[in-house]
Amino acid sequence: MATRHLYLVRHGAADAFGELTEAGRRQSALLGERLAGVPIDTVWHSPLPRATASAEILGAHLPGAAVREAAELVDHVPHVPDEIPPAWAGFFDGYDAAEAAAGARIAAELVERFARPADTETHEVLVTHAYPVAWLVRHALDAPPARWLGLDCGNAALTVIEHRTGLAPTLVVYNDMSHLPAELRWTGFGPGARP
Incomplete structure (x- = not known):
C-alpha cells in the first residue's frame, strides 16, 4: 500500500517585513540537515517570501528534491467559526463574509x-505557515473545523502526517523541534514559559 508522507513545516523565523532572519535561516538549515536522510521527492512552498526562502534552504540539503511553489500553502485563515469564542473575538474582528469565504476556499483547495x-509512495515537504499546518492537522484528526484555533506550531517545527488509501490519516509527530538548539526553539509563539 502506497503512503503519502507529508512533512509539514512552518517557515523559519521572519522579521516584520516577512523576510527570514538569521535565526530563521539557521532553523531552516538545521531542518534540512534533519530531513537529509529522508527520500524527499518535492519541497512545496507558499508563495510568500519567508516560506520561499525557507524552502530554498531546505532544498539545498535535499539533493534531487524539486522545490516548487503551491498557491494553496499561502498564509490564510482557513475557517471563521459561526460563534466566535470570546478569547478569539479580537483576532476575528474585521473579518467580513468575503474574507471568510476566500479563506474557506483556499483551505478546501489545500x-x-x-x-x-x-x-505511489511519496515524501513531500510542505513549507507553509502556522494556520495551514493547524488546518491539515485538524483535518487529519477529523476534528471540528473550529479546532484549528487551538493548534499552534513553532518556526521550523516538524509535523508529519501519513495518508494511505482506505485508512484514516496518521499523525506521526506534531510540532517537533528536536533538531533545533534551545535558543532557536519556540520562536513564533507568544510569550510564556516553555519546556
Whole structure:
C-alpha cells in the first residue's frame, strides 16, 4: 500500500517585513540537515517570501528534491467559526463574509491537493505557515473545523502526517523541534514559559 508522507513545516523565523532572519535561516538549515536522510521527492512552498526562502534552504540539503511553489500553502485563515469564542473575538474582528469565504476556499483547495493518498509512495515537504499546518492537522484528526484555533506550531517545527488509501490519516509527530538548539526553539509563539 502506497503512503503519502507529508512533512509539514512552518517557515523559519521572519522579521516584520516577512523576510527570514538569521535565526530563521539557521532553523531552516538545521531542518534540512534533519530531513537529509529522508527520500524527499518535492519541497512545496507558499508563495510568500519567508516560506520561499525557507524552502530554498531546505532544498539545498535535499539533493534531487524539486522545490516548487503551491498557491494553496499561502498564509490564510482557513475557517471563521459561526460563534466566535470570546478569547478569539479580537483576532476575528474585521473579518467580513468575503474574507471568510476566500479563506474557506483556499483551505478546501489545500486539503484536496495534499490531504489524500497518492498512487505511489511519496515524501513531500510542505513549507507553509502556522494556520495551514493547524488546518491539515485538524483535518487529519477529523476534528471540528473550529479546532484549528487551538493548534499552534513553532518556526521550523516538524509535523508529519501519513495518508494511505482506505485508512484514516496518521499523525506521526506534531510540532517537533528536536533538531533545533534551545535558543532557536519556540520562536513564533507568544510569550510564556516553555519546556
